[in-house]
Amino acid sequence: MAEFLRLPGYANIPAHLRGAVVAIGNFDGVHRGHQAVLSRALEIAAEMRLPAVVLTFEPHPRAVFRPDAPLFRLTPAPMKARLLEVLGFDAVVEQPFTREFSSLSAERFVAEVLAGGLGASHVVVGYDFHYGKGRGGSPETLAAAGAAYGFGVTVMDAFSDEGGEVVSSSRIRVLLGEGEVTEAAGLLGYRFTVKADVTGGRKLGRTLGFPTANMELAEEAGLKHGIYAVRFRRAGGTLHDGVASFGRRPTVEENGTALLETFVFDFDGDLYGETCAVSLFGYLRGEVKFDGLEPLVAQMKRDEEEAKTLLAGVRPLSELDLEIAFEELADNSE
Incomplete structure (x- = not known):
């Protein structure tokens, strides 16, 4: 299988990816x-024996239009690309989303990006997809444009969970934000995962018998x-099991920076x-301020045991979850 590619825009697409089936969103x-x-894009690509590509936008358009409201x-982008690779796509086109790009009319978006840049053979979008300046393009106009330019269009209906509620980001x-990570995983289809560099810290956890890998997440x-x-x-x-604290460490630090601190089991x-x-x-x-280090350590030991018990009984939610959160753990246990 060819190497998965992260492409920085629709210009200069490799020849072997032109004419692909393109999922947009x-x-x-x-x-x-x-x-x-x-999944529908992948099915169509397999039927047509064509590559499958995702066209997405970086940064998220809301960051351009509402910079005062961080999302x-x-x-x-790196985590999204990893998930798309696991799903089976050949590439993701991370189109830079700028004010200039957002000013493209719906007609120019189709002509320059889909037909010209990507040479799309088929396009798959969701029911609420809009494109072009002022969100002037809709699934209906895209279908008409596809007929004019010679590419097929598939529009997917809203997807609802088992309770009949539409799944949304x-x-x-x-x-x-409410700590309901199990319910969130049910909507994601995999366990929510963050990725970041491990940074140095005060090494207090090591002196307490709980050395941690510290990560700074986006603000x-x-x-x-x-x-x-x-x-x-x-x-x-x-892959290793562990227990992690996300917060500001109120017992040992006043108004600290929020960190994700993971105590990794069976690792030195x-x-x-x-x-x-x-x-x-x-x-x-929840995060608690303890009256000193001794009760903190006692609670950390209880947290460790509770985490081990919980993790001993978990099972993959899907093939994607298996790849992201289970696969290597099975290999390590042999």
Whole structure:
């Protein structure tokens, strides 16, 4: 299989990817609703024996139009690309979204981006897809444009969960902000995962018997502060169970920067500088200010045991979840 590509825009697309089946959208979260669109694109690509490509936009358009209201990105570009690769796409086109690009008319978007730049053979979008200046293009105008330019168009209906409620990125953000990571995983179809560099810290955890891998998440990260049962993936792919704290460490520091601090089970080594991923499996409790280090350590031991118990019983939610949060753990246990 050819190497998965992250392309910085629709210009100069490699020859072997021209004429692809193209799924278009922001796809923040790559949740089950997005996966319905993406899966249909992959099916059509297989039927037509063509490559499958995702056209998405960076930064998220809201960051351009509403810079004063930072958006909690569920899947920043690198994580989104990884998920799309696992799903089976050949490439993602990360089109720079600027004021200039947003001023393209709907007609020019089709002519220059889809027909000219990508040479799309077929396009798959969601029911609420709009494009071009002022969101002037709709699924209906896209279908008409496709007929004129010679590419097919498939529009997917809204995807609802088992309770009949539409799955959306905004709904998942609310759940994560409330610590409802299990319910969020049900909508995502995989465990919510963050990826960041491991940074140096005060090394207090090491002196307490709980050395942690510290990560600074984006300032707008909307995760609820507290303690989580997690799986920690190193840059090389090895996977470990762990327990993580996300918050400001009120017992040992006043008004500290919010950090994700993971105590990795059965690991003794140096992780500084590595880009690692943490998948959230369960919210154990809120962040608490303890009266000294002794009760803090006692609670950390209880957290460790609770996390181990929770993680011992988890099962993959999907093939995507298996790849992201389970695959290497099985290999390591042999």
